[in-house]
């Protein structure tokens with residue numbers, strides 16, 4: 045049988061443990077996978093930032109794990125240049141086009157329970173005023189005056205004012221009334237904002253991370269002082285793997301999978317808030333660079349790495365192609381129109397969207413590939429890797445890189461080793 049070499053490019057300059065684990069796990073698996081009549085030998089290659097011949101640009105990578113090109117225009121232009129020759133996880137064309145408010149709008153139109161949200165133009169126009177490239181006398185008459193108080197009333201209080209393309213909670217302000225809204229908007233600066241009704245007194249905050257059709261739901265404690273402590277269940281309990289009822293788990297996974305498939309995103313996170321009556325509201329779900337740090341994800345980290353490796357192996361072995369973003373939106377909107385006409389329940393509608401999402405991800409073929417082609421010993425080999433010295437070095441290096449006070453580090457490393465041991469025991 046013919047043997048074909050397949051290369052997965054890896055570009056993630058900010059997440060040390062994630063990229064190291066993906067690379068080292070693939071090396072350790074040494075995949076030699078029979079699929080569609082050929083043997084696929086898969087390896088990885090680190091993609092570095094360097095000059096390239098624009099007119100003759102080629103990539104030798106059959107797929108590229110792109111995490112972070114939106115911060116590096118040179119990387120990004122290279123990836124977009126060769127995007128049709130490879131499979132980009134994720135492609136920035138879609139992430140640049142879709143920010144928080146556009147996705148809130150589309151998903152609300154599809155029937156997801158998005159809180160009331162108004163998009164507001166940037167408060168500070170100094171950059172435009174001082175620009176030599178625009179004519180202020182033409183630009184500013186095109187701006188309409190608006191009544192912020194009326195918008196605040198229409199959205200409802202309490203509400204969150206947050207940048208349309210925000211991240212890391214930067215510039216996120218909770219406001220309880222118009223006076224607070226006015227102060228927050230006045231200081232919001234040059235970034236267009238979203239004013240969103242708060243989902244108050246929610247009983248559960250769930251953050252899902254998707255990798256292809258695999259979705260991991262995680263409990264999230266937004267009240268934690270440090271961002272790296274947010275995935276702990278409580279001060280005493282590290283993780284609760286049964287924190288969601290079956291129906292709620294199904295729903296949060298469906299929401300994340302449907303959003304990701306709708307935009308053609310392979311790797312994205314979705315934050316949802318669940319109220320006492322069981323309603324689930326998505327509040328943040330357009331993240332080109334989902335937090336995949338070992339220090340924040342701890343227990344969940346090995347499963348995310350495994351999901352990434354499984355999905356990338358499927359992508360290169362099945363020679364999966366990526367269509368231009370937004371290619372099958374009509375199917376979702378058609379389904380919504382049918383559901384409205386026939387008075388479907390919300391859950392029947394979600395089931396319908398999930399079928400479209402599974403078609404997008406070829407989920408059936410993917411699951412078959414995992415079962416038959418990765419084989420019975422895939423989980424065992426992964427477990428061996430995560431119990432080995434190589435991973436222990438990744439873990440301790442990541443923890444040392446993250447915690448800046450040297451005296452703190454030995455205890456932190458032990459703590460993360462203990463948490464990791466929980467995962468090893470649960471997955472024996």
Ligand SMILES: Nc1ncnc2c1ncn2[C@@H]1O[C@H](COP(=O)(O)OP(=O)(O)OP(=O)(O)O)[C@@H](O)[C@H]1O
Pocket residue numbers: 159204206210211212213214216240241242243244266315317327328
């Ligand atoms: N509508 C809402 N109802 C309740 N809480 C909200 C709402 N919107 C935002 N928040 C709170 O503010 C936090 C930050 O908001 P959001 O996730 O939209 O910003 P972000 O900058 O993208 O954050 P990150 O990068 O951590 O995801 C949320 O994690 C949540 O705790």
Ligand SMILES: [Mg+2]
Pocket residue numbers: 315328
């Ligand atoms: Mg968020």
